[in-house]
Amino acid sequence: MKYVILVGDGMGDYPVDSLSGRTPLEAAKTPNMDWIVEHGEVGRAKTIPDGCEAGSDTANLSILGYDPAGVLTGRGPLEAASLGIELSSADVAYRCNLVTLSGQEPDVVMEDYSAGHVSTDEARALILDLDRGVGNDTFQFYPGVSYRHIMVWRDGEMDVNTTPPHDITGRAVGPYLDRMGSSEPLLELMHNAASLLKDHPVNRRRMKMGEKPANNVWFWGQGNPLRITPFKEKTGLSGAMISAVDLLKGIGVYAGLDVINVPGATGYLDTNYAGKVKGCLRALQEVDFVYLHVEAPDEASHSGLLDEKIEAIEAFDEKIVGSVIHGLKA
Incomplete structure (x- = not known):
């Protein structure tokens, strides 16, 4: 069995009046994520445990199955x-x-x-x-x-x-x-x-x-430096990390994942989406799972740019989710 985790960092948000009470994710056109909902199983996970500050470090560690409260000292060492x-x-x-x-x-x-x-x-x-x-x-x-x-x-x-x-x-x-x-x-x-x-x-x-x-x-x-059990030791699965940002790459290093550097990956709207997908599909030939992270929605959120956030979500859906689905079917 092969696994892919696709993360559009920061996609979640509050309802926006100018979007008729919808969130940016609800307003964005996301046919590929809609296809997954229709043909797959949908669940909900709490990625920010009680007592932890909301942040990409906390959430991404949680998604990988680590307890941030027990291992996270700060994003700096990652x-x-x-x-x-x-x-x-x-x-x-x-x-x-x-x-x-x-x-x-x-x-x-x-x-x-x-x-x-x-x-x-x-x-x-x-x-x-x-x-x-x-x-x-x-x-x-x-x-x-x-x-x-x-x-x-x-x-x-x-x-x-x-x-x-x-x-x-x-x-x-x-x-x-x-x-x-x-x-x-x-x-x-x-x-x-x-x-x-x-x-x-x-x-x-x-x-x-x-x-x-x-x-x-x-x-x-x-x-200070973290103490993290390697992912393979925890799960028995080998894996790879693809991201533009050092935070996620650092999580990959600590977790013992293969960290794949994609030329042109910027962490913003102009990132190399195709290169990330290519790296993901190639890595799946060697490892059990790939964690593919996209930073653009989070950057737009921090900048308070609603239109760019919707654009980032739609780009994630089309250029990452859709392309990975197509590649896995091929």
């Missing part, structure tokens, strides 16, 4: 694993967003948690310069994809009150920085990073083109 970063038990990996902050003190606002979805090439240049300019033996920066990166605090502080930047878009950041006040080293690092990024050539070029500058970093999602 993303670090995807990047091949070695952590000791005392090291703390923080998710490091490149963000756009606007306004003047004390009214600085989180304008964009993704710095306008800064490109991976631009972001890499910024993060490497941050590591050279403000990093040291204690604080180390590692480039990831687009705005998503890692900062490792060697022998660092775990108990810091951090906030996901996508949860505070359009809000003043002062109160959330105050919550981090117990960790003066982190606040100083952010201040130094802002000074370096302010006049960086990448940001000067972006502003000249009318794009949002990546003018600061934002730390959150910290954790």
Whole structure:
């Protein structure tokens, strides 16, 4: 028996007045998911256990059969694993967003948690310069994809009150920085990073083109290394992970899955859907199951873009669900 898990991350939502009380998923045209409903079995699962914060880390671990409350320390170490970063038990990996902050003190606002979805090439240049300019033996920066990166605090502080930047878009950041006040080293690092990024050539070029500058970093999602039983040891099944984002790749690393890197997978609407499907079908020749994850609906949700969210759901249905069904029938 072969298995495929297709995840359209963030597709769920609340009813929207402009959609006549429907959710984006209800409003989207999804003939292939409808076909599965008609010809398969439908169930409901609670992927966010009581007491756990809602997030892609929690939900995707749950889908794979892990108890987030028992294994999850934070998303940082998962993303670090995807990047091949070695952590000791005392090291703390923080998710490091490149963000756009606007306004003047004390009214600085989180304008964009993704710095306008800064490109991976631009972001890499910024993060490497941050590591050279403000990093040291204690604080180390590692480039990831687009705005998503890692900062490792060697022998660092775990108990810091951090906030996901996508949860505070359009809000003043002062109160959330105050919550981090117990960790003066982190606040100083952010201040130094802002000074370096302010006049960086990448940001000067972006502003000249009318794009949002990546003018600061934002730390959150910290954790120590996880202890997870390999998936095959739990289930007897071999598997593979396909995703654009380091969080899911890191889950794959910890779970002992084959992590398949698809060229052109971006985590957004312009991702390489065909490449993901091709990788899935090819992997099924070697392993028992494939976990194919698409980030685009979640990104549109965090940005508050209803039309793009519906577009992302419809693209997932057509280019992932439909193509996988067709490939499995062939």
